[in-house]
Amino acid sequence: MAYFILKRLIQSVFVMLAVAFLAFALFRFVGDPISQMTGVETTLADQERLREDLGLNDPFLVQFARFTGKMLVGDFGFSYRTRQPIGEMLLSRIPATLELGTVALLISLIVGIPAGVYTALRPRGAATQAILISTLVGVSIPTFVIGIFLIFLFGVKLGWLPTFGRGGTVQFGWWRSSLFTVDGWRALVLPALTLGVYQLTLTMRLVRAEMMEVMRTDFIRFATARGLPMRALHYRHALGNTMIPVITIIGLQFGGVIAFSIVTESVFQWPGMGLLFLESIRFVDIPVMGVYLVVIAFFFVLINLVVDLLYLAIDPRLRVKEAA
Amino acid sequence: MLVVENLTVEFPGRHGVFTAVEGVSMTVAPGEIHGLVGESGAGKSTIGAAVIGLLQAPGRIAAGSLRLGETDLRALTPAEAHRIRGKRISMIFQDPQTSLNPLMTIEDQLIETILAHEDIGGAAARARALDLLGEIGIENAAARIGAYPHQFSGGMRQRVVIALALCTNPELIIADEPTTALDVAVQSQVLALLRRLADTRGIGFILITHDIGVIAEITDRVTVLRGGRVMEAGATAQVLGAPTHPYTRALMAAVPRIDRKLERFLLPAVEGDLPETPEAADEAEYAANWLLSGLRHADSGPVLEISGLSVRFKGTRTSLFHAPEPFAALSDIALTVQPGSVLGVVGESGSGKSTLARAIVGLVNPAAGAMRFAGEGLPYGRARARSHPVRRAIQMVFQDPYSSLNSRHRIGEILAEPLKLYGIERDPAQRRRIAGAMLALVGLAPDAIDRYPHQFSGGQRQRIAVARALLARPSFLICDEPTSALDVSIQAQVLNLLKDLQARFGLTILFISHNLAVVRQMADNIVVLKSGRIVEAGPSEAFFASPQHPYSVELLSLTPSLALLDGAA
Amino acid sequence: MWARFWQSDGFWLFRRSPAAMLAAVVAVLILGGALLAPWLAPSNPYDLRTFDLMDGLLPPLWQGGDARFLLGTDDQGRDMVSSILYGARLSLLIGFSAMLIASVLGVSLGVAAGYWGGRFDAVVMRVADVQLALPAILTALLIDGIARGVLPRELHDDLRIPVLILAIALSLWVNFARTARASTFVERRKDYVEAAIIMGQHPLRIMARHILPNILGPLLVIMTVDLAAAILLEATLSFLGIGLPADSPSLGTLIRIGMQFLLSGEWWILWIPTLFLVALVVSINLLGDFLREVFNPRLR
């Protein structure tokens, strides 16, 4: 167990370093930060001096080494755009993204799993077909179109929900949460929906497929032969056994959610990491992009770890075996 | 108690309606074990499913009546039918590995089942569960009840399954191949348990099996099925003792006897096989000559010598500090195989039979020991060059004919592969010619060459597998449980084939099986494996006459003897 | 061959699944329209000479537009019909090539990883993790950047499409790798593979001739799903500003352009391409579902 976790953590460091390297390799190509940092009237000489001072003329590897070296001692450097310390910037943005992602995920689970079970148990029903098709349409519209559409429907036309931002937030230390005010929740609904649609469809179809398979296994047939109540059959026995693959995919997807929140956040002006990242790209804010990527990588690693631990929790077979 | 009258079950399908069971009638009395015997496709499982009302869609009962006591099972609404399940009729499935929910402790599964049918407290339910486990022979049930299925061995698991079927005190239990997946030792115990339950509790059983041995051992009455129809039915002793129907006779003739070695099984022709035409004979002849021309007999000296062979698998690492315990699959194996002889390797599952074969062909890396083939030292698995001549000289026939042929390749390609790979035959046309002939030799029609594996029955596939092996012109053939996945009559065919080939080409064979009876039919010498060690070795006949090692003795005693069949065949 | 297809279970199921048939019809229509765009389209939206700013922002015919433009024109005076046909052509080109590259890359890595296991497997899977950690937009930027950095300037414009394709492919290959790996693990243990190993066949030959054909089923499903995903991803990327230039629009780019007219009353510029895209993606996904059924007999 301890060994397992340790192994994962070691791998995770590798993954993060690799990502940092990739990220860094790309920065030089995104554009020239200098022309973004200086005004139109700045002379080329002044620009050149700034470039020198920022160490942008050093060889790529030197820059990378400096970047990682500092990061290892917890110094994430400063943003070219706002001159702020990046660690601070990210801390102020991470909660927004995490809350958005989590709620989106919850929506997708709370709706997706029952829907999946239903459609699995009545594969030929009209309702099933309706659900399947409509969700398909849902995932076939580009996220940004859905987002804008929702904004104008619920924000402008009906005026029920806010169109941007996080609404009322509550501060807990560095964690700024919008989960504790009605206002915050109202602001959360649309972005979470937009972000959740894809997950929802995926979860539903996954649960459905797995359910249909499990329902044909011997132990379900045996349980049926023992005349167990149907709900116990469906939910305790069948659904339980679909969870392993479902969790795997959900885990992967949560990473995807965080990465993909970029679009949603930019549409809803949601002050999360994704938005920060877009701004940084537009501004060639190299250090911010670098740190962002490393953080994302870290989340992925973390999620993978959690998923594996969940396996152990769910499936006794994976736990260390006692002698039979 | 259970009365089935001319039951007919149909499966409407793409190619019209398929009738799985037709006009079958049978009865089961309390405390009686009624055996349904037949080969795959005989419809025996379908009958069981029909009785308990769990026919797989789109199957439906087209005609006939099913009555359990006063209840007309066909008249029940789905809800009522579901209430009857478990309460009055229960079922035992073939594979204990898959028939328990892996994520729940057996305690939960038992209690859940009991409470589903009886309104007693959880404590009472638990008490009953404990008694039950005790009754079906699980030591210190109190401790084990909290365990998960995977923590039980196969036999124990099957007992748990039985306990689950029992815990609601049903009148009728349908046991579908309850012992097929188990070792002989366990098998006999489970069978004994069923018998006891029938006698003590007066439960009626429908015992579905393909194994006449099992039938002979415990059933009171038997119904012989073929293609969904009843061939013959009656009291077991009477039916097996004096079979009237030719199919029953054929079936029994095909059963390998542990008490004697037959030269050949006589059996009914199976459709799809090669009719005895002169052309076919010529073809077979051609293949035979081709083989003979290529077979170099290992001149004098043993073909295979193994000494001190050990194989270890390293366990999964779970701790940072302790290296995992290696698990010894084989330890200190020594054996020799003389040219033209058949060495039988017997043992229960997990005894290391297959590991031995895999070590010889180089699929696993031995930890220690020496292997010499035809006098030459044999490199270990990973060290063995892909081009090493022994890769041609040693060929293997696998247990499962369904997975040993690449289902995406035509038979022609599959057979041509060795010829091509070993550079035995350069010209494609010629390769095809030889492959075709070889098919004839193993008794398959020539048109087989352009078909795909899934278009053949298990037995035919196994013969194709043999053909593929022969096409390498091997001097040594390893057969790993070649027939254990097959119906008896098919098994008989394959065994015949192997016997013929062996006799004709003096093949040297390593024959692995868990089934002593089968081994006896093939082997000149015997090696008995137990948990990775050789416990006894010697000439076959001597072994069967008077086994030395207690384990061998036990094995022999447990294998169902067909003494009461002696009237027949 | 054909005979086998006609009476294959797949085709039989197909004839019994209205959804699949409808989807197939739509997909075929769009595909045909896209392939034949140069002959079907009233004008060539890539040829600057053929359209005139004067015709800009004309509504569809039924809203009193100009007879020449069935679905109206965009802000450049480009015929929507032509733009959509050519756009679909481009989207499909990008989608297909990206999907193919992704599948080749992913499958070969996945099969190899599943076959050899051990260290190679570990490395491949960690690389996959890294890939997942990079948002598609970033991969796109990365490829684009490297291409700009490495290749001569005059090539850049011709590069946009390849770059986009590569970027999308790179963000999709992981799916294939994981699936291929999983299936290979199963096949690897099967006797026919071991038989081949015993015979001493070359590992690459075993993977290609023996394992690959047996794991195609699930892969085919992913192909369809990812084809749809690729087309959508292309749309999203162009929304994030790293898509195709507006003078050679894909469906995605059309939608991105259309977004500007969400409120301005010229609804057709946004919604017609969107509807078209949805129809395309949905039908592809439906076909994917259908294939999933065909290749998973247990689900029948």
Added chain:
Amino acid sequence: MTKHSLRRLTLSAALLLSTALAAEAATFRWAATTDPQTMDPHAVNAAPVTSFLNNIYEGLVRRGRDMAIEPSLATSWEPLTGGETGWRFHLREGVKYQDGADFTADDVLFSYERASSEASDVRSWFAPVASVRVVDDFTIDFITKAPNPLFPDSIANFLILDRGWAMANGAEAPSRDVENFATRNTNGTGPFKLAKRDPGIETRLAPNTDWWDTREDNVTEATFTPIGNAATGLAALLSGEIDFISPIPLQDAEQVEGRAGFKVLSGLETRVIFFGFGHNKDALSYSDETTGKNPFQDARVRAAVAQALDVDTINRVVMRGKAVPADQLLPAGLSGYSEADTSRPAFDEAAARAALAEAGYADGFSFGLMCPNDRYINDEAVCRAAASMLAKVGLNAKLTAMPVRGYFDELRAGNYDMYLLGWSPGTFDAEHPIRFLAATPDGALGTWNFGGYSNARIDALLPLIQSEVDLAKRQAMLDEVAAILKDEAAYVPLYTEPLIWAMKESVTVTQRPDNFFMLRWVTVQ
């Protein structure tokens, strides 16, 4: 002089003036596309920053509703006499910083040193300055290297910090790479003070109650939110979550106008959009046919380009008629705009083809056209329109539209044959574009003259223009430069960019052509 000439630019503003009467107190929420990246007035010379900080800090002079220079922290100023060239500023007395400190000449000196230091991004404003001399607490001299008539205009955005405050908080120098106290904190003399700064998310301002000037606004609290996505911003306005947004997409103006409770304020920015050419390239980089030579070096070809472009249609369709065709590198009305010749080449395909034929390109040629796609209003659409028009006379533009983030680097690297650029003169004077766009590049001058256009006469005139005190003479020289640029068709000016603000009916603002948003003129009913 600016006063009368700017009238047409500020018509809208004038109209609003009447209604701009202080009503009861109100909070005000507004949004724009970009967040001011810093609160340090000398760290970044970018419109969003300067515009925003003008609400908090003040300069010696400021611009009124009509862009005219008016007294701010300086009450009056006059040219230096007695051999010295430069300007003397008489400072306002009794002005207090928001932290209570007194404003003195020393702060101006400090701010000058700070703003002209190496770390500053606005130091170019002080290129002409030789030295600064504090005469007394409320008098200060700016000595310039040469006579500089427009110096006071050129430092309207030179904002003053308190020396004491800066020193005390270690903000002596502008924060260039690492933030300092002044990056997120302010201490100005202006009408508003920073209440809350949440970079990229929200910035809140509160009125400075003891501001020296009389208030015209009635804002009790002002909240600024950056909203990058145009559609989202508009939605936020229409749903009533914000009171004001700038800018909104042209094509949406009508819709917003049509809605009850909302209004649109559209004027002209001072930015002229134009095409430039690679004058110093001896061969086209992206041509298929013409190799080894660069047709754009031929003035006739450049003129043909100008004639082939139907700017009116571009304006009507792409710019929704909100722009105004331009004929020079700065919009009509700004100081130094050449009234001598305000004609622009008429749209005439035939003539264009003829000109091309005459230049030896009867059947045209292909070339690379570079455009940004996120810098100017509908920039990409304009380029596409232009490309299709050019195609009709045989000039096949290969259009590359890219994000601004890499755009200027590409231009500096010479990866274009023809490019689109917009220019807004920081000094609102004709000298500015000449200095940056027409002067031969030498590192200091012509830094945005990517095509390396070079004309000896212009180079000669520039210093004279910069130092000429007599406005008539100066204008004559400016006219000459304008004429040269026009004959040589060095650039092809298209139009002056419109400026579109949208707000609730209840809001009254003043729109200035420099697109500065001044809270002190905001009233909310």
